Amino acid sequence: MSAPERSTGDWKLPDLSIDADGEWYDDGVQITHPGIVANLRGNLRRDDHGYFIQTRVRIPVAVADVPWVVVRLERRGQTLHAILNDGTEAAIDPATLRIGPGNIPYATVKEGRFEARLSRPATFQLLALAEEDGATGEVLRLGERAWPLRRPTMNESGGRGAPRLCRVRPRTPRGAPGAGPGEHEGGVSPPRTSVGGIDSPPMNES
Structure with missing residues (x-):
């Protein structure tokens, strides 16, 4: 099954995209209305064909890197806690931390459905x-x-x-029990x- 076309009938699908900082665009113009951005973020999905918004039709979303950015990171008790660029808060499982191209840290967010890039301030909050x-x-x-x-x-x-x-x-x-022979003191x-x-x-x- 091929990815859907960008038009349906006489109606052209919006040309939606997300840049590396998690900002949304329509046909190259940044979307700044908070309500519209919140609606788009809340309806973002992903499958084998990529990111998309599902309405009456499927609207593809081109993502430059990942949709989310961790803007703040802190420890709360035994939990690593993050604030994302949409203002929501989430617990981060350190097991999902990885380093991607350009030595940029990433972690899984949104109940495991998406990845987020750690901003530089969040990276150094992690190291702190x-x-x-x-x-x-x-x-x-x-x-x-x-x-x-x-x-x-x-x-x-x-x-x-x-x-x-x-x-x-x-x-x-x-x-x-379960201690490996190579474990240190x-x-x-x-x-x-x-x-x-x-x-x-x-x-x-x-």
């Missing part, structure tokens, strides 16, 4: 939550799980000293996958 751990260095710790925030050496980072995000398995007490495995660096932003960049 790091704690010192004797086994792995700087980590983001939520409950019984820990995600390292490792700063690479000069050779790894090309001399820029940009922080990196890696993952480790949940903490398991040494000798407990304290039950935390060393980082297994390095997934990219994050450049420091200009001071006035949002």
